[in-house]
Amino acid sequence: MMNFIASLFDSHVDLYIRLIVATVVGFFIGLERAIKNKPAGIRTHILVCLGATLAMSLSTLNQGPYMDPMRLAAQVISGIGFLGAGVIWIDKANVKRGLTTAANLWITACVGLTIGYGAYDLAIITTVLMFIAMNLPKLVEKMGILPSREKDDDDSDGE
16 A cells, blocks of 8 residues: 555656745745735735646646547636636726736646646746746836836736
């Protein structure tokens, strides 16, 4: 019995590493949002990244003549659309808040899928680019290239 349990852990070490990497990446993405006091923070981003990684890992694990690993990935993207829609606030046909948070959740799911596929380098580079994209507008404003927005809302319409 112990050999069976040990063989289970030995055979899935690469999947465990993927889940751990997804948790760490999700934490850092969520930390950036939590620092800005946005609705989806650390836990949400960890769960989105971890869930997407698990879904992709499972879909690549179960390959056969009638299996398409991308079908499960496509369902993750659709599901995240519903989650993202829940954080967008619309008032009189104008997006007021949540658009950036929804986009952030969507790309976090994509990063999770990438980790689940085993492409760690793409996931890390994408995460770094996310941080740059989330902070670049403020830097450009400080440089005087763009006018400063009236209120400090990085989830407003237009971003």
